[in-house]
Amino acid sequence: MLETLVTNTLHDPLAAARLFRQAGGRVIGYVGAEIPVELIIASGAMPLQVPVFDVKEITLANRYLENSFEPTIRAAAERYLRGDLDFLDAIVFPRSNDSAQRLYYYLCELRRTHGVSGPPPLIYDLAKIPRDSSRAYSEQATRRLAKILGVEESRLPKAIALRNRRRELMAAADDARIRQRNVQGSFIDRVFRIADFCDRAEFDIALSGWLESNREKGEIHGPRLLLAGSAPSDERLHLAVESAGGNVVAELGDFAAFSAQLPLIPEDGSCAALAAHYCSLPHGPRAFIDRAEVTLACARNAQVDGVILWLLEQEEAVVWDVPAQQKALASAGIPTLSLVRRCWDASDGALDDIVSFTKDLKRQV
Amino acid sequence: MSNQTGQRSRKDLKCTKDATTFQRQYGLELRRRVAENEEPFVLAQADTPHELFHVMDVLLITNQWWAAYISAKQLSTRYFKVMDEAGYPGNSCRYCSLGFACTLDNDPATAPWGGLPKPIAFVARLTCDCIQHVFGQWARVLDTDFFPIEALAWPHKDPEWFEKSKEQWEEVYQEDRIELFVTEMRELIELLEKKTGRRFSEERLATLMERINEQEGYMAEAADMVGSARPCPVSIAEQMTNTMIPQWHRGSDWAVAHAKKFRDEVAERVQAGIGVSSNEHIRLMWIGAGLWHDTGFYNALEERYGAVFVWSMYLPFARVQYIRAIKDKPMHALASRICSMNEVLHLPPWMNSWMVSEAERCGIDAAIMLVPPINLTSQSGTKLTQLSLEQAGVPTLALDADMVDAKGWSREQMVNYVSDFLCKAGLT
Numbered sequence: 001m002l003e004t005l006v007t008n009t010l011h012d013p014l015a016a017a018r019l020f021r022q023a024g025g026r027v028i029g030y031v032g033a034e035i036p037v038e039l040i041i042a043s044g045a046m047p048l049q050v051p052v053f054d055v056k057e058i059t060l061a062n063r064y065l066e067n068s069f070e071p072t073i074r075a076a077a078e079r080y081l082r083g084d085l086d087f088l089d090a091i092v093f094p095r096s097n098d099s100a101q102r103l104y105y106y107l108c109e110l111r112r113t114h115g116v117s118g119p120p121p122l123i124y125d126l127a128k129i130p131r132d133s134s135r136a137y138s139e140q141a142t143r144r145l146a147k148i149l150g151v152e153e154s155r156l157p158k159a160i161a162l163r164n165r166r167r168e169l170m171a172a173a174d175d176a177r178i179r180q181r182n183v184q185g186s187f188i189d190r191v192f193r194i195a196d197f198c199d200r201a202e203f204d205i206a207l208s209g210w211l212e213s214n215r216e217k218g219e220i221h222g223p224r225l226l227l228a229g230s231a232p233s234d235e236r237l238h239l240a241v242e243s244a245g246g247n248v249v250a251e252l253g254d255f256a257a258f259s260a261q262l263p264l265i266p267e268d269g270s271c272a273a274l275a276a277h278y279c280s281l282p283h284g285p286r287a288f289i290d291r292a293e294v295t296l297a298c299a300r301n302a303q304v305d306g307v308i309l310w311l312l313e314q315e316e317a318v319v320w321d322v323p324a325q326q327k328a329l330a331s332a333g334i335p336t337l338s339l340v341r342r343c344w345d346a347s348d349g350a351l352d353d354i355v356s357f358t359k360d361l362k363r364q365v
Numbered sequence: 366m367s368n369q370t371g372q373r374s375r376k377d378l379k380c381t382k383d384a385t386t387f388q389r390q391y392g393l394e395l396r397r398r399v400a401e402n403e404e405p406f407v408l409a410q411a412d413t414p415h416e417l418f419h420v421m422d423v424l425l426i427t428n429q430w431w432a433a434y435i436s437a438k439q440l441s442t443r444y445f446k447v448m449d450e451a452g453y454p455g456n457s458c459r460y461c462s463l464g465f466a467c468t469l470d471n472d473p474a475t476a477p478w479g480g481l482p483k484p485i486a487f488v489a490r491l492t493c494d495c496i497q498h499v500f501g502q503w504a505r506v507l508d509t510d511f512f513p514i515e516a517l518a519w520p521h522k523d524p525e526w527f528e529k530s531k532e533q534w535e536e537v538y539q540e541d542r543i544e545l546f547v548t549e550m551r552e553l554i555e556l557l558e559k560k561t562g563r564r565f566s567e568e569r570l571a572t573l574m575e576r577i578n579e580q581e582g583y584m585a586e587a588a589d590m591v592g593s594a595r596p597c598p599v600s601i602a603e604q605m606t607n608t609m610i611p612q613w614h615r616g617s618d619w620a621v622a623h624a625k626k627f628r629d630e631v632a633e634r635v636q637a638g639i640g641v642s643s644n645e646h647i648r649l650m651w652i653g654a655g656l657w658h659d660t661g662f663y664n665a666l667e668e669r670y671g672a673v674f675v676w677s678m679y680l681p682f683a684r685v686q687y688i689r690a691i692k693d694k695p696m697h698a699l700a701s702r703i704c705s706m707n708e709v710l711h712l713p714p715w716m717n718s719w720m721v722s723e724a725e726r727c728g729i730d731a732a733i734m735l736v737p738p739i740n741l742t743s744q745s746g747t748k749l750t751q752l753s754l755e756q757a758g759v760p761t762l763a764l765d766a767d768m769v770d771a772k773g774w775s776r777e778q779m780v781n782y783v784s785d786f787l788c789k790a791g792l793t
Contacts, residue, residue: 063748063752064748064749064752065748066736066741066744066745066747066748067738067739067744068739068740068741068744069741095517095518097494098493098494098741098742099741101518102712102741102745104518105522105712105713105714106713106749108522108713108714109522109713109714109717109749110749112522112524112714113714113753114752123518123520125517125518125520127515127517127545129491129513129514129515131552133545133548133549133552134515134545137515137517137541137545140541141518285494285495286491286494286497288497288501311454313739314739314741316458316493316494316495316740316741317494317495317497317498319453319454320453320495320498320499320502321498322452322453322454323451323452323453326452340454341454341455
């Protein structure tokens with residue numbers, strides 16, 4: 001059932017949202033991991049993570065976006081400008097990602113002066129500096145977004161509970177990969193990627209059923225890897241590892257799988273708790289974390305044999321932590337393949353490098 | 366200013382020499398006080414509230430100024446290599462990280478001033494994804510504080526912001542954004558007081574703000590004359606020098622007096638009909654940071670086509686982003702000045718609407734836009750601004766070049782490139 005849902009959703013990632021809209025529901029799109037999806041649920045709308053993995057050709061966005069924009073954001077812009085998202089009621093961008101927040105202003109301007117249609121862009125003004133003033137501002141920003149979306153705070157606890165349930169299911173799937181060692185990383189990547197394109201209940205039921213049936217499966221052997229850095233648009237890096245006899249058992253960065261490892265949000269349902277949760281997320285480029293320490297902890301938790309650091313050419317933030325990450329991993333004796341300034345589609349030889357690295361690990365393991 | 370490859374621009378104004386002489390002396394004095402006397406100083410980005418440091422007599426080294434200083438000492442290549450060897454990939458923001466590279470190199474024999482001592486704090490507004498990483502790591506290496514300032518979202522998008530920014534700054538820049546900025550400034554003041562033992566005075570800030578208004582008022586008058594006079598009385602290289610050097614010292618006696626002197630000299634030239642070129646046919650706008658490694662480029666098209674760069678952002682920015690009605694709230698007025706300083710120059714609708722308005726005010730025939738490679742903040746807004754200018758009838762050319770890194774730059778090729786563009790636009 002889950003496999004079918006994955007296949008169908010990857011074939012047409014907007015289908016469920018369109019159906020929801022046709023039935024009279026509201027659909028709110030969002031970009032990135034630092035948007036409080038709970039607010040969208042509490043507003044009675046369906047949340048839709050804007051899909052970018054299937055945007056293969058970029059033409060319209062290139063007219064307006066300069067070459068340093070992150071490819072995922074460029075793909076989201078293309079989707080918007082093509083009119084694919086016209087059925088949405090709004091689309092929320094995070095201020096905590098520079099490319100995404102700039103796209104918010106670009107789209108507002110294109111709507112104002114260039115006759116571009118499409119859902120009204122909104123911005124979630126998350127202030128990530130770990131200081132009381134920023135935390136208080138983020139709480140205000142959360143309240144502002146809640147008001148714009150039409151959320152009644154009394155409906156928040158249920159929305160948070162639903163989202164927590166999703167987190168628990170994903171954490172269980174992730175745990176199967178790490179502890180039971182019987183799930184392939186490419187499958188988990190696909191499953192987690194479609195999670196926010198689907199009808200919520202349908203996905204959760206399917207994942208729950210899959211977790212039951214997966215227990216019986218046998219262990220996957222071969223080197224275990226952590227994939228850290230930029231999140232690729234699809235599972236091609238995972239597949240490269242698998243083709244060489246290895247398995248990606250954990251990801252670190254703006255991956256759906258990384259969210260699964262994060263703490264739940266208190267279900268008393270306050271904007272303060274929501275803001276605190278999103279302020280402390282370690283995903284994005286603006287997180288104030290020791291990324292080397294987090295990388296090492298993640299590698300140890302997943303008991304990996306090697307780490308792949310894969311970063312896009314357009315990545316301007318996380319790239320600053322690469323030397324420290326390399327040093328920390330080397331000190332711990334964990335082999336690392338560092339692939340920085342890379343193409344989004346991995347057509348620059350990255351896949352071959354990954355295959356060689358995995359094969360070397362396999363010989364060692 | 367840095368990585369000089371071409372000839373320097375021609376200097377016509379007496380006050381230009383005064384400004385550069387002052388800055389040279391100031392540099393020597395700063396070196397003496399920071400490197401020899403070990404006086405407390407702050408290392409801050411250009412778009413931070415320098416006024417606070419001035420009020421507290423805390424020495425300031427601006428990151429961009431320090432980077433330019435390093436470049437001028439021909440040390441960029443060495444430090445780029447240091448970054449490479451330390452494992453930092455080459456697409457890292459070079460302008461912002463050159464000083465950090467100098468610290469990492471840790472070689473007093475080659476470093477300017479023998480290397481920068483430990484500042485009491487690093488201060489940056491987080492206007493891009495990378496600066497918190499550069500400053501955070503730099504502060505860690507030197508074992509000091511990093512004080513980041515939020516660069517908040519700005520949903521109130523008023524395309525005519527530049528008409529209202531002086532008086533209606535609460536509305537234009539949004540009260541909630543201003544309030545957080547004021548709170549953050551108070552937190553920064555607390556840190557500075559703790560580290561220096563000095564006290565901040567809001568009265569002194571109010572006085573400084575008045576003086577800055579006076580200084581920027583002179584600059585605004587000069588900008589008006591430069592825009593309306595035919596021929597253009599001052600080259601943009603001299604506009605930049607006479608604006609930016611006083612801007613680093615804004616509100617000081619020297620800066621106010623210099624701004625007045627500059628205004629007067631511009632007025633004299635206008636009255637006497639003296640122009641940058643005796644043959645002005647085409648009025649050009651330069652969009653982006655100054656081309657510091659080849660300021661002579663700006664003069665290159667004058668003789669051939671009578672094409673004169675008459676506009677860059679530095680001088681007219683004084684009116685729209687610096688002058689503030691203080692309204693007995695100097696901290697808030699200051700917050701409104703700084704809290705969107707980068708955004709108005711790099712994001713729509715602020716950037717493009719202002720540029721279009723300025724092109725009209727200055728009778729611009731064509732615009733040349735600097736688009737540095739692989740740097741989101743510097744590139745941001747350029748395509749939409751190009752479209753806006755072209756819609757307003759101003760042909761616009763994007764130049765792929767860096768403001769400090771001369772690698773790949775060829776004066777001759779670029780002049781030919783611009784010539785072709787002007788020809789295609791029917792201007793030659």
